[in-house]
Amino acid sequence: MTTPAAVIVDGAAYAQAVEDAVRAAAAYYGGGTSPLDDDAYDRLVRGIADWEAEHPGRILPDSPTGKVAGGAAVGDVPHTVPMLSLDNVFSAEEFTAWTASLARRTGRDATRFSVGPKLDGLAIAARYSGGRLRQLITRGDGTAGEDVSHAIGTIEGLPEKLDEPVTVEVRGEVLMTSAQFEHANEVRTGHGGQPFANPRNAAAGTLRARERVYTVPMTFFGYGLLPLPGTDSALAERMNGMAHSDLMALAAELGVHTSARTAVPDTVAETPDEVLVRVKEIAALRAELPFGIDGIVVKADLAADREAAGSGSRAPRWAIAYKLPAVEKITRLLDVEWNVGRTGIIAPRGVLEPVVIDGSTITYATLHNPADITRRDLRLGDHVMVHRAGDVIPRIEAPVAHLRTGEERPVDFPAQCPRCGSDIDTGEERWRCAQGRNCHLVASLAYAAGRDQLDIEGLGATRVVQLVEAGLVADLADLFTLRRDQLLALERMGETSTDNLLAAIAEAKRQPLSRVLCALGVRGTGRSMSRRIARYFATMDHVRAADADAMQQVDGIGAEKAPSIVAELAELAPLIDRLAAVGVNMTEPGATPPPPADAASDGDDRTTVPAAGGPLDGMTVVVTGAMTGSLEKLSRNEMNELVERADGRSSSSVSRKTTLVVAGEGAGSKRAKAEQLGVRLATPDEFAAMVAGLLG
Ligand SMILES: NC(=O)c1ccc[n+]([C@@H]2O[C@H](COP(=O)([O-])OP(=O)(O)OC[C@H]3O[C@@H](n4cnc5c(N)ncnc54)[C@H](O)[C@@H]3O)[C@@H](O)[C@H]2O)c1
Numbered sequence: 256m257t258t259p260a261a262v263i264v265d266g267a268a269y270a271q272a273v274e275d276a277v278r279a280a281a282a283y284y285g286g287g288t289s290p291l292d293d294d295a296y297d298r299l300v301r302g303i304a305d306w307e308a309e310h311p312g313r314i315l316p317d318s319p320t321g322k323v324a325g326g327a328a329v330g331d332v333p334h335t336v337p338m339l340s341l342d343n344v345f346s347a348e349e350f351t352a353w354t355a356s357l358a359r360r361t362g363r364d365a366t367r368f369s370v371g372p373k374l375d376g377l378a379i380a381a382r383y384s385g386g387r388l389r390q391l392i393t394r395g396d397g398t399a400g401e402d403v404s405h406a407i408g409t410i411e412g413l414p415e416k417l418d419e420p421v422t423v424e425v426r427g428e429v430l431m432t433s434a435q436f437e438h439a440n441e442v443r444t445g446h447g448g449q450p451f452a453n454p455r456n457a458a459a460g461t462l463r464a465r466e467r468v469y470t471v472p473m474t475f476f477g478y479g480l481l482p483l484p485g486t487d488s489a490l491a492e493r494m495n496g497m498a499h500s501d502l503m504a505l506a507a508e509l510g511v512h513t514s515a516r517t518a519v520p521d522t523v524a525e526t527p528d529e530v531l532v533r534v535k536e537i538a539a540l541r542a543e544l545p546f547g548i549d550g551i552v553v554k555a556d557l558a559a560d561r562e563a564a565g566s567g568s569r570a571p572r573w574a575i576a577y578k579l580p581a582v583e584k585i586t587r588l589l590d591v592e593w594n595v596g597r598t599g600i601i602a603p604r605g606v607l608e609p610v611v612i613d614g615s616t617i618t619y620a621t622l623h624n625p626a627d628i629t630r631r632d633l634r635l636g637d638h639v640m641v642h643r644a645g646d647v648i649p650r651i652e653a654p655v656a657h658l659r660t661g662e663e664r665p666v667d668f669p670a671q672c673p674r675c676g677s678d679i680d681t682g683e684e685r686w687r688c689a690q691g692r693n694c695h696l697v698a699s700l701a702y703a704a705g706r707d708q709l710d711i712e713g714l715g716a717t718r719v720v721q722l723v724e725a726g727l728v729a730d731l732a733d734l735f736t737l738r739r740d741q742l743l744a745l746e747r748m749g750e751t752s753t754d755n756l757l758a759a760i761a762e763a764k765r766q767p768l769s770r771v772l773c774a775l776g777v778r779g780t781g782r783s784m785s786r787r788i789a790r791y792f793a794t795m796d797h798v799r800a801a802d803a804d805a806m807q808q809v810d811g812i813g814a815e816k817a818p819s820i821v822a823e824l825a826e827l828a829p830l831i832d833r834l835a836a837v838g839v840n841m842t843e844p845g846a847t848p849p850p851p852a853d854a855a856s857d858g859d860d861r862t863t864v865p866a867a868g869g870p871l872d873g874m875t876v877v878v879t880g881a882m883t884g885s886l887e888k889l890s891r892n893e894m895n896e897l898v899e900r901a902d903g904r905s906s907s908s909v910s911r912k913t914t915l916v917v918a919g920e921g922a923g924s925k926r927a928k929a930e931q932l933g934v935r936l937a938t939p940d941e942f943a944a945m946v947a948g949l950l951g
C-alpha cells in the first residue's frame with residue numbers, strides 16, 4: 256500500500272511543505288528528532304512531488320524531491336562512488352514492473368537477485384587501509400559525507416582490524432538493536448539527558464556525538480564492499496567483477512558483521528517470483544527481529560547487470576526497496592493504567608490517543624514495568640513513539656521529548672495494589688502485590704463482603720488479608736465455617752470483634768439470591784444484572800439449570816454474554832454447593848420461577864411471564880440525590896433493589912425511556928434533564944408511598 260499524498264492547495268502551502276520537510280529531514284539525518292514519523296514525512300514529500308508535477312516551473316531549489324536525504328544532509332569528505340538512496344515499491348505488482356524496467360535497461364532478464372533486509376539505521380562508509388579501520392564517513396548528500404571517525408570502537412560488527420590486510424571500503428548500516436536502544440536511553444536519562452524517540456534516532460544522534468562522558472554501543476551490518484584508490488589492482492579487478500552475494504561473503508570472511516548472521520540473511524533468488532516468496536518470509540519475521548527493518552532490499556546480483564543498469568542521481572537502477580508498512584507512529588500518552596495479573600504482578604499499560612498503525616487502531620501499549628517509565632522519563636501528555644509489528648502487543652518506544660510543551664505531568668505510581676489494596680512489593684523491577692497469587696482472592700472476598708453484596712460488617716480488606724494469610728479462608732464458602740477460636744487467635748481480634756464478625760457472617764447467610772450471585776463475581780454480571788437474573792429465575796437451582804437460551808430470556812443478556820455466564824456458573828458449581836450446604840440462602844424473596852421450558856414453547860413470550868404486577872411494573876426508574884424519610888437509610892444499590900422488587904427497571908441515566916425520576920435532596924443534572932425531557936419526578940416521600948407495600 257502506498258502512503259497517500261498530503262494535499263497541497265497552492266504555492267504558499269507548497270513553500271510551507273518544502274520548509275517543513277527540509278526541517279524534518281535535517282533533524283532526521285542530523286541526529287535530532289523529527290516531529291514527523293516516517294509515514295507523515297513520506298506523505299508530505301509525495302504531496303510536494305505531486306504539486307511539482309503540476310507546476311514544473313515553480314519548483315523551489317530547496318525541494319527534497321529527487322535528492323539523497325531530501326537534500327538535508329551534507330559533508331566534506333567526497334565519496335569515491337556515490338552513496339545513494341533507494342527507490343521504493345510497495346506491492347508485488349510494482350515490484351514486477353520494476354523488474355521489467357530493469358530488463359529493458361539491461362537488454363536482458365536479470366537471472367539472479369540478492370534479497371535481504373532493509374536495515375533501519377543510517378548508512379556509513381568504513382575505509383580500511385592495510386586491514387586497519389581508518390575513517391568513517393556518513394552518506395551525507397550522496398557525493399560527500401561527514402567524517403565520524405570518532406565513533407570507531409563503539410560500533411559492534413565493524414572490526415578495527417580485518418582478517419586480511421586489505422584496502423577496501425565497507426558500506427553498511429549503523430543501528431541500535433532493541434537492547435542497545437534500551438541501554439542507550441537508560442544511560443542518557445541517567446545523565447540527565449532526554450531520551451531518544453526510537454532506535455534509529457538514537458543511532459543517528461549517537462554516531463554524531465563527538466564528546467560525551469559515556470559511550471553507548473551500536474551495531475553495524477555490512478551490505479556493500481568496494482575497492483578504494485589504494486586497493487591492490489588484482490583485488491580491485493576481482494571485486495569489480497564479483498556478484499553482490501560473493502562480495503558479501505568476502506566481507507563476512509574479512510570479519511565484518513552482515514545479515515548472514517541474523518534470522519534474515521541475504522539470499523539469492525533466481526526469479527522475481529522467488530524474490531517475492533523471500534520478501535514474504537522476511538516480512539513475516541520482522542516482528543521478532545532484535546533490530547528494526549523498514550523493508551526488503553532487492554539487488555541485481557551479477558556485476559554485469561548492475562553495470563548495465565547504472566544509477567540515477569538519487570538512486571541506483573539495479574536495486575529497489577520493497578517497503579513494508581510503517582510500524583511506528585507518533586501519538587500521545589493520555590494515561591497509565593495499572594493492571595494486576597494472575598500472579599499478582601502489577602503492570603503499567605499506556606492509554607494512547609488512538610493511532611492507526613498498519614491498518615489497526617492502537618489505543619493501548621505495554622510499558623513493561625515501573626522502572627521502564629522512569630528510565631524513559633515518560634510523562635502523561637507526552638508525544639510518544641509507538642511501535643507495533645505483527646501480532647506483537649504494541650509498545651511505547653520512548654517520548655518525543657522535544658515536542659514537550661511543559662504541560663506534561665509525571666506518571667502516578669500506585670501506593671497500594673490497585674486490585675486488593677494490599678501493599679506492593681517494589682523490590683524487583685516488576686512490582687508485585689504483596690498478596691501474590693492471593694491478590695485475586697483477597698480482592699474477590701473483600702468485594703463479596705462489601706456493603707452491596709453480602710454486607711458483612713467488620714470484614715474489610717485488611718481483615719480479609721489477615722484471614723487469607725493465616726490460611727483460614729481459601730474461598731468464599733470458608734468464611735461461613737470460621738470458628739470462634741480461630742478468629743480469637745488472630746492479632747487485633749478481641750472477644751467483641753470476634754463475636755460481631757461471626758454474627759455479621761451468620762446474618763449474611765440470609766441475603767437474597769441476587770446478592771449471593773453478585774458476591775460470586777460472575778464475569779460480566781454486576782449488581783443490576785445479578786438482580787435481574789435472580790428475579791427472573793427466583794432460585795439458584797433454576798439459575799443453574801438454565802442453558803444459554805434460557806439465560807438470554809433475562810433482560811440485558813444477549814447471545815454473546817449468555818454462554819459465558821452459563822459456563823462460569825458451571826465452573827462455580829462446587830463453590831455454590833458448599834455455600835448452600837453451610838446454609839446460605841439461595842432464593843430471591845418475592846420472585847416466582849419461570850414456567851418450565853415446554854410450557855413456554857407454545858408461543859408465550861417468557862420475558863413477560865414471571866412475577867409481574869408490582870407497583871412499578873413496566874416502569875424505568877432513576878434514583879438521584881439523597882434519600883430522606885423512610886428511605887433515608889437506603890444506599891443507591893438498595894434503592895435499585897427496591898425498584899426491581901416492585902417490578903420496575905432501575906437505571907442510572909435519564910433518557911426518553913425513563914418513566915420516573917426519584918429526586919432527593921441535592922439532585923442536580925439528572926433532575927434537570929428529567930425536567931427538560933418532561934419525565935415524571937417524585938420526591939422520596941412520594942416514591943415511598945408508591946412502594947409502601949414493599950417497605951419493611
Ligand atoms: N521522519 C522524518 O522526518 C524523516 C525525514 C527524512 C527521511 N525519513 C525516512 O527516511 C526514508 C528515506 O531515507 P533514505 O534515503 O535515508 O533511505 P531509503 O529508504 O531511500 O533507503 C536507502 C538507504 O537504505 C539503507 N539500507 C538498509 N539496508 C540496506 C541494504 N541491505 N542494502 C542497501 N541499502 C540499505 C541505506 O542506508 C541506504 O542509504 C524514508 O522512509 C523516510 O520516511 C524520515
Ligand SMILES: [Zn+2]
Binds near residue numbers: 595675677690694
Ligand atoms: Zn493485590
